[in-house]
Amino acid sequence: MTVLGNAIEFLQDFGIFDVVLPFLLVFAVVFGILEKTRILGEEKLGKESYARKNLNAIVAFVIGMLVVAATKIVGVINEALPKISLLIVVSLSFLILLGFFVSSEKGLYESLGKKWMTFLMIFMFIAVILIFLGTIPANEKQSWLGFAYDYVIEFWSGTLVATTVLLIVIIWAIIWITRGDTGREKKE
Amino acid sequence: MAVFENIDFNFVVDSFADIGGFDVVLPFLLVFAVTFAVLTKIKLFGDKKKIDVLVSLILAAFLISATDIVELLVAFLPRVSMIILVLLMLILAVGVFSGGSEWGGGWLLMGAIVAIIAVLWALGAAAEWDVPLLEDITEQDIGTLIVIGVFVLVIWLIVREPKSGGSFLDSLEKLVGGLKGGKSGR
Numbered sequence: 001m002t003v004l005g006n007a008i009e010f011l012q013d014f015g016i017f018d019v020v021l022p023f024l025l026v027f028a029v030v031f032g033i034l035e036k037t038r039i040l041g042e043e044k045l046g047k048e049s050y051a052r053k054n055l056n057a058i059v060a061f062v063i064g065m066l067v068v069a070a071t072k073i074v075g076v077i078n079e080a081l082p083k084i085s086l087l088i089v090v091s092l093s094f095l096i097l098l099g100f101f102v103s104s105e106k107g108l109y110e111s112l113g114k115k116w117m118t119f120l121m122i123f124m125f126i127a128v129i130l131i132f133l134g135t136i137p138a139n140e141k142q143s144w145l146g147f148a149y150d151y152v153i154e155f156w157s158g159t160l161v162a163t164t165v166l167l168i169v170i171i172w173a174i175i176w177i178t179r180g181d182t183g184r185e186k187k188e
Numbered sequence: 189m190a191v192f193e194n195i196d197f198n199f200v201v202d203s204f205a206d207i208g209g210f211d212v213v214l215p216f217l218l219v220f221a222v223t224f225a226v227l228t229k230i231k232l233f234g235d236k237k238k239i240d241v242l243v244s245l246i247l248a249a250f251l252i253s254a255t256d257i258v259e260l261l262v263a264f265l266p267r268v269s270m271i272i273l274v275l276l277m278l279i280l281a282v283g284v285f286s287g288g289s290e291w292g293g294g295w296l297l298m299g300a301i302v303a304i305i306a307v308l309w310a311l312g313a314a315a316e317w318d319v320p321l322l323e324d325i326t327e328q329d330i331g332t333l334i335v336i337g338v339f340v341l342v343i344w345l346i347v348r349e350p351k352s353g354g355s356f357l358d359s360l361e362k363l364v365g366g367l368k369g370g371k372s373g374r
Contacts, residue, residue, distance in 0.1 A: 004208030008252060017253040025246040032233030032243075082254035085219045085247055086261060092222055093268040094307045100275045101299030111296065 022074045023064045031060035072137075079135040087127055091120075212252050215261050220248035263314035271306045 001009070011017065034040060034056035042049040067073055095108060102111040109117060134145040142150070155161055204210065224244035233239040252258060311317075 002206060002208030002211060004212040005255075007208075008212060008255075012253060017250065021246050021249055024242065028239050028242045028246070029233075032236060032239040035236060035239075036232075036234040078250065078253070081247060081250040082257040085223070085251040086257050088222055088226070089218065089261060090264070090307060090311060093265075093310070094303050097268070097271060097275065097303035097306055098300055100272075100279060101296050112300075116300065 017078060018071075018074055019068055022077050023068045025077070026067045027060045027064035030063050031056055034059060076132070076135050080132050083131045083135070084128065087124070087131065091124065210262060211255075211258055215258050216248045216252050218248075219251045220244045223247050260314050264310050267310035267313060268307070271310065 035051045035053070038051045040052050040055045040059065043052055044050075067077075098112075099108055102108050112120075130145060133148070134143050136144050138144045138147040152161055221244075224240055227233070227240040227243060228237065233243075251261075
């Protein structure tokens with residue numbers, strides 16, 4: 001074990017990752033959103049108005065403490081957030097590789113276009129959902145994702161799975177056929 | 189005695205690895221930097237940089253606490269770096285004959301597909317994925333997939349709208365022109 005690795009282990013034993021960091025994260029996120037949205041009102045100082053920092057801080061503090069008290073939720077956060085960081089790094093690697101094929105006059109996002117951006121957004125959304133489903137436990141042995149995967153594999157030739165797949169194909173076909181006409185109208 | 193006689197960079201790298209530089213410091217810095225950049229760009233919390241810094245620090249700290257994810261990252265990133273170098277060499281080699289380093293036309297789509305496959309390969313190799321059902325595919329399955337592919341191709345060729353003008357050679361010339369930069373060759 002390396003020196004810094006021992007330090008990380010010490011901090012884990014101390015409870016930094018189970019108590020302090022989840023609290024700080026929830027506090028920061030809730031406080032930031034309350035400051036931005038000004039849900040709890042504003043106070044005026046002269047001509048300018050500011051968010052009610054004291055109220056926002058209290059609410060964020062309480063929500064942070066409640067989250068920390070729920071050990072199951074802290075466990076899910078501890079397991080899911082590193083995987084989301086990994087997803088961020090993987091998507092960064094993908095964008096770096098893509099940068100080789102992009103014109104320097106336009107930016108990367110402009111070169112990709114709306115369709116690719118929409119596709120990537122949907123992909124990232126599904127990936128985040130799957131990560132959280134993979135960490136939220138369905139029972140003592142497996143997560144919701146594991147449960148769903150085992151169910152699909154076991155009942156692959158069953159009624160429910162076949163019906164779901166057929167439904168998805170039909171809906172996709174309807175969307176594709178009806179969209180094809182509007183595409184032709186735009187070209188004309 | 190020469191000043192730099194006893195300097196050994198391998199020793200420096202090994203020392204850095206021994207203290208946990210590659211397992212703790214670098215993954216922490218990477219995730220912190222990327223997360224902070226994205227949060228600053230999207231302005232999720234408005235103009236409050238302090239909250240962006242705090243959230244980025246916490247996310248990066250959570251990452252280094254998960255040693256299995258860090259191991260995966262440490263195995264994944266060198267593979268991506270290798271792919272980047274391969275692509276760079278390819279651009280250098282092609283650049284000898286082409287006008288510039290910008291690839292237009294259909295090459296961007298091909299580049300996106302190559303990037304997806306490369307990232308999946310790097311991640312799979314790092315995670316030692318055991319792709320289920322892959323070992324169960326027989327020659328009959330491959331034959332079935334090929335027949336389905338041929339059917340789809342024939343249907344597409346029949347159904348697609350004919351483009352005005354241009355033979356196969358013209359299409360090929362357009363594709364190669366894309367290598368010379370922009371949508372048309374220079």
